[in-house]
Amino acid sequence: MAVPARAQRGHDGPARRRGAAARGRVRAERADARLAHRRRPRVRGPARPVPRLRARRHAEQRRHRHARDARAARRHRGLPGAPVIDARDLVKRYGALRALDGLTLSVERGELVGLVGPNGAGKSTLIKILATLVHPDAGAAAIDGFDVVGASGRVRALVGYMPDVPGLYQDMRVRELLEFFADAFRLRGARRRAAVEGALARAGLADRADTFVEALSLGLKQRLFIAKTLLHAPRLLLLDEPATGLDPLARIELRRLLRALNGEGITMLISSHILADLEDICSRVTFIAAGRLAGESAAATPRSLTCEIELLGDSARALTLLRERADVRMVESAGARVAVEVTGGPEAAAALLRDLVAAGCAVVRFDPRGGLEERYRRAFGGAAMSPRP
Incomplete structure (x- = not known):
């Protein structure tokens, strides 16, 4: 098959020259456009700060925060003789839920007060507000006369806070962890060394100072966390469920430690579901439900006991x-x-049992209940008499 020959162009020299000239003009116009675009002023955003400028800005922000706290502290200066905790009409909402609904609470210096209530009553929210971690939506609270919102820096210097799920760095040694938090509390020099050594002695961990935290038992970890909380010598301890997960011996040691700290003059507010522990160490207990106080505060050890008695045979004589x-x-x-209900405490209950036996009553079971458990059941529901096992 024959391939047609390419058509020959005649006198194509001038046409080529004209085409080259046109292409040259297009390239020149494009170059001029690019140059004009470069010279056009641009609207730029703020330049990203270099690390040195960012550090300077953060330092200025810290100075402003400290100055704000100092001004607030002058406005909310602690008042002589003021309660250590003075909370009035506190309200805190989480969406449609009211965690606190007009709660008012006062704790005097040197008291060890238990905070008792069912789950969701608002105990943890109250403690977080007092620790300056959460701001109330309404009402006011003060620690030693300093407002928790307006003078939060001063409040944090007075308060030691232990959350319900305390966190410890497991890969640190005991002394290393205490030194880390001493630096966080801005303790320096001899004061830092004395605080760390005192914390080790207080927690009974002086011989385990080089042990990794993860190797400690849960009870020792709780004692270590409390010792860490005391590094900056707070006047008030806020403890949220400190005995959770501890075995009976660890709970006994924890109660001994808390009594000793209270004996040194440290005021405490403790939230717990373990009523026997609170009854053993607290000067008084406050009930809270649905974000409000559920009745008046009362002494942890009441003057009346509820006794459950089970008799064998005819009960007419006993009645x-x-x-x-x-x-x-x-x-x-x-x-x-x-x-x-027996008025007069354990002595009156013992005398009643003695009189029943002396009268010839066959007493199968005599169960005096320490009033806190009974008052809890009355406050939050439940029958006065426990079911037969």
């Missing part, structure tokens, strides 16, 4: 004796089982 005693009030009677 007659119980009704005749001036220090006994009938609460419930169900066949051979009786619940009474």
Whole structure:
């Protein structure tokens, strides 16, 4: 098959020259456009700060915060004789939920106060507000006369806070962790060394100073966290469920430590569900439910006990004796089982049991309940008499 020959162009020299000239003009116009675009002024955003400028800006922000706290502290200066905790009409909302609903609480210097209530009552929210970690939506709270919002820097210097789930750096040694937090509290020189050594001695960990934190038992970790909380010598301890997960021996050691700290003059507010522990160490207990106080605060060890009595055989003689005693009030009677309230504490309960036995009553069970558990059941529901096992 024959391929057609390429058409020959005649006199194409001038045409080529004209085409080259046109292409040259286009390239020149494009170059001029690019040059004009470079020379056009641009609207630029703020330049990114170099690390040195960023550090300077952060330092200025810290100075402004310290100056703000100092001005606020002058406005909210601590008042002589003011309660260590003075919370009035606190309200805190999380969306539609009111965690605190007009709560008012006062704690005097040197008190060890227990905070008791069901889950979701607002205990942790109250403690976080007092520790300056959460701001209330309404109401006011002061620590030693300093407002928790207006003088938060001064408040943090007075408060030691232990959350319900305390965090410790597991890969640090005990002394290393205490030195780390001493630096965080801005302790320097001899004061820093004395605080660390004192914390080791207080926690009973002087012989474990080079042990990794992860190797400690849960009870020792709790004691280490409390010792860390005390590094800056706070006047008030806020403890949220400090005994959670501890075995009985660790709880005994924790109670001993808290009593000793309270004996040194440290005021404490403790939230806990372990009523027996609070009854053992607290000067008084406050009930809280649905973000409000559920009744008045009362002494941890009351002057009246609720006794559950189970009798064998005829209970008529025992019921007659119980009704005749001036220090006994009938609460419930169900066949051979009786619940009474005894005024006068453990001594009066022991005397009642002795009189029942002396009168010939066959007492199968005599269970005096330390009033805190009974008052909790009355405040938050539940029958006065426990079910038969």
